[in-house]
Amino acid sequence: MSITREIRPALSLVVLFTILTGFILPEVFTGAIQLALPFQANGSLLTVNGQVVGSALIGQNFTSAKYFQPRPSALTGTDAKGNSINTPYDASESGASNLGPASASLLQSVQQRVAAYQKAFGPGPVPADAVTTSGSGIDPDISLENALRQAPAVAAVRHLDAAKVTALVNQMAHGSVLGIVGTQHVNVLQLNLALDRMGAP
Amino acid sequence: MTMQGMLYIALVFALVLGCAFPMGSYMAAIFEGRVTYLGPVENGFYKLAGVDPKRQMRWTDYAVTLLLLSLIHFLLLYAILRLQYYLPMNPLHITGMSPRLAFNTAASFTTNTNWQAYSPESQISNGAQVFGLVVHMFISAAAGISVAAAVMRAFTTGGMQTLGNFYVDLTRITLYLLLPVTIIAATLLVVAGAPQTFVQTLTAHTLDAGSQTIAIGPVAFQEAIKEFGTNGGGFFNANSAHPFENPNAWTNLLENWLDLVIGFGLPIAFGIMLKDKAQGRALMFAMAIILALGCVGTYAAEAGGNPLHIAAGVSATDGNMEGKDVRFGIPASTTFNVSATGTSTGAVDSFTDSYMPLGGAIPLFLMQLGEVTPGGVGSGFYTIIVFALLSVFVAGLMVGRTPEYLGKKVQAKEVKLAMLGVLILTIFILVGAGFSLMTKSGLGSLANAGPHGLTEMLYAWSSATENNGSAFAGVSADTPLLDYGLGSAMLFGRFAFLIPILAIAGSLAAKPKLSTSAGTFPTTGPLFIGLLIGVIIILGGLQYLPADTLGPLADQYLLAAGKTF
Numbered sequence: 001m002s003i004t005r006e007i008r009p010a011l012s013l014v015v016l017f018t019i020l021t022g023f024i025l026p027e028v029f030t031g032a033i034q035l036a037l038p039f040q041a042n043g044s045l046l047t048v049n050g051q052v053v054g055s056a057l058i059g060q061n062f063t064s065a066k067y068f069q070p071r072p073s074a075l076t077g078t079d080a081k082g083n084s085i086n087t088p089y090d091a092s093e094s095g096a097s098n099l100g101p102a103s104a105s106l107l108q109s110v111q112q113r114v115a116a117y118q119k120a121f122g123p124g125p126v127p128a129d130a131v132t133t134s135g136s137g138i139d140p141d142i143s144l145e146n147a148l149r150q151a152p153a154v155a156a157v158r159h160l161d162a163a164k165v166t167a168l169v170n171q172m173a174h175g176s177v178l179g180i181v182g183t184q185h186v187n188v189l190q191l192n193l194a195l196d197r198m199g200a201p
Numbered sequence: 202m203t204m205q206g207m208l209y210i211a212l213v214f215a216l217v218l219g220c221a222f223p224m225g226s227y228m229a230a231i232f233e234g235r236v237t238y239l240g241p242v243e244n245g246f247y248k249l250a251g252v253d254p255k256r257q258m259r260w261t262d263y264a265v266t267l268l269l270l271s272l273i274h275f276l277l278l279y280a281i282l283r284l285q286y287y288l289p290m291n292p293l294h295i296t297g298m299s300p301r302l303a304f305n306t307a308a309s310f311t312t313n314t315n316w317q318a319y320s321p322e323s324q325i326s327n328g329a330q331v332f333g334l335v336v337h338m339f340i341s342a343a344a345g346i347s348v349a350a351a352v353m354r355a356f357t358t359g360g361m362q363t364l365g366n367f368y369v370d371l372t373r374i375t376l377y378l379l380l381p382v383t384i385i386a387a388t389l390l391v392v393a394g395a396p397q398t399f400v401q402t403l404t405a406h407t408l409d410a411g412s413q414t415i416a417i418g419p420v421a422f423q424e425a426i427k428e429f430g431t432n433g434g435g436f437f438n439a440n441s442a443h444p445f446e447n448p449n450a451w452t453n454l455l456e457n458w459l460d461l462v463i464g465f466g467l468p469i470a471f472g473i474m475l476k477d478k479a480q481g482r483a484l485m486f487a488m489a490i491i492l493a494l495g496c497v498g499t500y501a502a503e504a505g506g507n508p509l510h511i512a513a514g515v516s517a518t519d520g521n522m523e524g525k526d527v528r529f530g531i532p533a534s535t536t537f538n539v540s541a542t543g544t545s546t547g548a549v550d551s552f553t554d555s556y557m558p559l560g561g562a563i564p565l566f567l568m569q570l571g572e573v574t575p576g577g578v579g580s581g582f583y584t585i586i587v588f589a590l591l592s593v594f595v596a597g598l599m600v601g602r603t604p605e606y607l608g609k610k611v612q613a614k615e616v617k618l619a620m621l622g623v624l625i626l627t628i629f630i631l632v633g634a635g636f637s638l639m640t641k642s643g644l645g646s647l648a649n650a651g652p653h654g655l656t657e658m659l660y661a662w663s664s665a666t667e668n669n670g671s672a673f674a675g676v677s678a679d680t681p682l683l684d685y686g687l688g689s690a691m692l693f694g695r696f697a698f699l700i701p702i703l704a705i706a707g708s709l710a711a712k713p714k715l716s717t718s719a720g721t722f723p724t725t726g727p728l729f730i731g732l733l734i735g736v737i738i739i740l741g742g743l744q745y746l747p748a749d750t751l752g753p754l755a756d757q758y759l760l761a762a763g764k765t766f
Contacts, residue, residue: 003265009368010270012250014277014340017375021339022332025380026422029387033397033421041397043417043445045405054405054413057394057444061410071527091415092402093322094439096524096552098675100653101507102756104765106523106555114514128506128519134526135442135534135551141527143519176530179205180212182450183530192408 046193054189059140061089062192065120066157068150070188071142072113074098074133089138097133121149144173144184147191160199168194202504206532210496213454213536217461218489224462225469225481228378232350232370232470236377246372257363260707263351264700266367267344271311271696274340279307281333282325290328292401298324301684308688310337312695313345313577315427315434315547315670316687318678322416322438327401334434335423339383342430343374345579346463348699350374352583353471355706356607359714364706378463379430386425386459394448395421420445428459431577433547433670441537441550442526453529453550457537460546464575465489467582479725480607484585487733488575492543495563495574499535502560509765521560524552535560538671542567545577547670554648554657554673558760561673562753565660568667569630569749570741571623577668580695583702585737587619590705592729592736594619596722605721608714615708618701625697626666627744629690634662634748642682648675651766652759656752661687663745666694 033041044056054060059070073088074097087093099106113131118124127146147169155165172191176182230236237243247254258266281288282303286296298306302319309316310333319325325334347370354364391397396417403415420436424446427434437443447453465485472481504520511517520531529537534551541548542564553561567574573585590606594616597604604611637643637658647654657673664671665687672678678687723729 003269006266006269007273009250009252010266011273013246013252013368013371014270014274016246016249017340018277018332018336021375021380022336025384026331026335026419029384029422030397030399030419033388033391037391040391040394041421042400043396043398043403043415044394045403052403052405054407055403055415057448058413058415059444060405060407060413062408064409067409089410089413091413093320093416094437094443096439096442096555096674098552098554098648098673099523100554100649100651100675100756100766101521101523101557102509102651102653102760102765103649107509107513107765110510110515111513118514125516126514128510128515128522129527131515132510132521132523132525135524135549136439136444136526138439138444139526139528140444143527145516174528176450178208179203180208181454181533183527185527189408196408 056187056190057140058091059089059138060189062188066154067192068147068154068188071129071139072133073137075137091138095137096135121153140187140189141185142188144186147186168198202501206500206504209532210500210536213457214489214493216458217465220462221465221469221485224466226473228466229470229473231373231377232353232474239376243372243376252368254366254369256366258366259362260364260703263364263367264703268696271344274337275307275311278310278333278337279303281329282306285326285329288328290331290399291326295324295326301681302679305684305688308691309670310334310434311341312668312691313341313432313545314665314668314691315432316665316691317434318684320438321436327399327418330423330436331419335426338426338430338432339375339379342432342578343371343379345577346374347371347579348703349467349579349582352586352702352706353474355710356609357474359712361710364710379426382429383425386429386455387421389455390421390424390452393452395424396445397421417445428456428546428548431460431464431544431546433541435548441548447550449528450533453533453537457540460540460544461575463578464544464581475607483725483730484589487730488573488585491734491737492574495539495543495567496536499539499560499563500532502557503535504531507557521557524555526551538564542669542671543574545572545580545667545669547664549671552674553671554675558753558756561656562749564671565663565753566742566749568663568669569745570737572667572669573737580668587622587702588737589733590615590619591740592733593722593724595736596732602720605715606724608716609709609712615705618705622698622701623740626694629666629693630662631748633686633690634659637682637686640682642680646677646680646683649766652752652755653766656756659748659752662690665690668694
C-alpha cells in the first residue's frame with residue numbers, strides 16, 4: 001500500500017464524522033430537545049415574580065441567619081488586585097478543594113467549621129456534609145440531618161414555630177429508594193424559597 | 202459500610218453484567234457486518250471517502266490507516282483549539298489555547314484519554330467542545346473498538362493474512378453502536394435535568410447573595426458519549442460532580458452503567474465470534490472480579506471516614522465527605538470513580554485527591570494494572586488478550602508444553618511482543634513521575650505536601666500513560682513539563698502499545714487453528730480465571746508496588762499516626 005493513497009479516505013472520514021457528530025447531530029438534538037423539554041434543556045431555572053432566582057440544580061450561597069446554610073464551597077477566584085479570594089458558589093466555575101486527607105489546612109478548616117456549626121446549631125457530632133467542601137463547589141443539597149439540625153435556629157430568627165419549620169424540611173426532603181439509590185437530602189434553594197413563601201421574617 | 206451500600210455495588214454489577222450479554226451479541230453482529238439498518242448512510246460515507254468496503258487489510262495496513270487517521274484528527278483538533286477565538290459558537294470570546302496546552306489537549310482527546318489540563322468554563326468555547334472534543338469522543342472510542350474487533354478476528358480461523366478493514370470498522374462502530382446509544386442516553390440525561398443549549402452563561406438574582414453567573418451549554422450530548430466511549434472529558438471543571446453533568450443519583454447510576462457496558466460486552470462479543478461463548482465469559486469474569494474487589498475496598502475506605510476529622514467533632518457515621526456531593530452518597534460516589542478508573546474513562550463524580558489514602562490507592566492501582574478491568578472501550582479487551590497469552594505461557598512453562606490460546610500456538614515472537622507491551626508503559630510511568638519529582642517545576646505543580654504529593658504525581662503519569670485521564674486534581678497540570686511530558690505519555694501509551702498488539706494479532710491470524718485435545722490447557726474454568734487474575738496483578742501491578750508504598754501506603758500509616766502535612 002502507499003500512504004498517499006490512504007490520505008483521501010482517512011481525511012474524508014475525519015471530515016464526514018466531524019460534520020455528522022460535531023454539527024448535524026448536536027444541532028438537531030438540541031433543537032428537538034429544546035422543543036420537548038425546554039425547562040430542563042435550559043438549566044431548570046426557578047423564577048419568583050418573573051425574575052430568575054437560580055437553578056434548581058445549582059447551589060447558591062446563603063449567609064443570612066434567616067436562611068438554611070449550604071455546604072462550604074472550595075471555589076476561589078481573583079479580585080481586582082489579582083489576589084486569590086474565596087468565591088463560594090460562583091457557578092461560572094466549579095471544582096473541589098483537592099486537599100488530601102492528611103492536609104493540615106483542611107483539618108484546621110474543619111475544626112473551625114465544627115466550632116461555628118456547634119455554636120450556631122447546638123453541640124454534638126456535626127453532620128460531615130456541613131463542614132466539608134463538595135466535589136462540584138456548587139452542591140445544591142445538604143443532608144436531611146444537617147437541615148433538621150439547622151431548623152430550630154432558622155425558625156427562631158423568623159419567629160416561626162420550630163415544629164412547623166421542621167415539618168417543612170421533612171416535606172421537602174428527597175428520599176432514597178430502599179436506602180440503596182440516592183440519599184436523604186434537601187435542596188437548599190428550594191427549601192429557602194418555600195421558607196420565604198411560609199411567612200416573612 | 203452498610204448493607205445498602207454493598208447492595209448498591211451489587212446492583213451496578215447486576216445491571217452491567219446482565220446487559221453485557223445482549224450488548225456483546227449486538228457488537229458481534231456489528232463486527233461481522235450483520236447490522237445494516239443505516240445502510241444508505243454507511244454506503245454514502247464509503248462513496249464520499251473513497252473507501253472500498255470489501256478491501257481486507259493486513260495488520261500493517263490496519264495499523265498505518267489507524268495512525269494516519271489519528272494524526273489527521275490530532276492536527277485538526279490542535280488547529281481548532283488554537284483558533285477557537287475565530288470559530289463559531291464562542292459567545293464569551295475565549296482566546297485560543299497556548300501551543301503547549303493545545304498539544305496536550307489534542308493528544309489527550311486523540312488517545313481517548315481526556316486528561317484536562319485546561320479549565321473548561323474559562324478556557325474552551327462551546328463550539329470547540331462540540332465540533333472538536335465531542336467528535337474525538339466518538340472517533341477515538343470507535344478506533345479502540347476497531348482494534349479489538351481486528352484482534353478478535355485473528356482467533357476465529359486459521360491461515361488468515363488479514364484482520365478486516367479499519368475504515369469500515371470505524372464507520373460501522375460509530376454509526377451502529379456509539380450514535381444510537383448516545384442519543385438515547387443524552388435524552389434520558391435531559392429528562393433528569395442535564396441542560397442542552399447553545400447559550401454559554403445564565404444570570405440569576407439570588408435570594409441572599411446578589412447575582413450568580415451560571416455556566417451552561419450543550420452538556421447532555423457530550424456527557425452521554427463521554428461515559429459510553431470511556432472518554433471522561435467533562436463539560437465542566439468539576440466533571441460528573443457538576444449537577445448539570447450529573448443531576449441526581451439515577452443519572453449517576455446511568456453514567457456508571459454507560460461507562461462499563463461496552464468494556465464488559467466485548468469479551469462476550471469475542472465468545473460469540475469464536476463460537477465458544479465460555480471463552481468470552483471467562484475473560485469477563487476475570488475483569489469483573491478485580492473491579493468488584495476494587496469497588497468494595499474503596500467504599501470501605503471512604504465509608505470509614507477521616508479519623509482526624511472525627512476526632513475534631515465530625516459525625517463518625519457519615520464517611521469522608523470532602524470532595525463529594527450530597528445527592529450521590531458514599532457508595533455511589535466511590536463505585537463511580539472506581540468504575541471510571543477500572544475503565545479508561547477517568548470521569549469523576551467526587552474528587553479522588555481528597556479520598557482516604559487507601560481509597561485513592563485503588564483507582565491508582567487499577568490504572569497501573571494496565572486498564573483491563575474492563576479497561577477502555579476496545580483497549581481493555583486487547584490488553585486482557587495480552588495477559589491471557591502470558592497466562593497460557595506461564596501455564597505452559599509449568600507443565601512443559603508449547604502454550605496454545607484458542608487453538609493458536611503462542612510462540613516466542615508473541616510472548617516477546619506481549620512483554621514489550623507490558624513493560625514499555627511501566628517505564629514511562631515510573632521514569633516520568635520520578636523525573637518530574639526531581640524538578641522544581643514538577644514539585645511546584647503539587648497541591649499537597651508529604652507522601653500525598655508523591656501520589657499526585659504518580660497518579661498523573663499513570664493516568665496519562667494508561668490513557669485514563671482522571672487526576673488527583675490538585676496538580677497544576679498546565680506547565681511546560683507536564684503539558685509536553687504527559688501529552689507525550691498519552692500518545693506513547695496509546696500507539697506504542699497498540700502496534701505490538703496488532704503485530705501479535707497479525708502473527709496469530711496467520712497460524713493454523715488447532716483443535717482442542719486432551720492436553721490443551723482449558724481457558725474457561727475457575728483455574729484459568731484465577732491464573733489470569735494472578736498474572737494481571739503480578740505482571741501488571743508488582744512493578745509499581747515500591748512507588749505505591751512511598752505514596753498512598755506511607756500516607757495511610759502517617760495519617761493513622763495522626764501526622765498532618
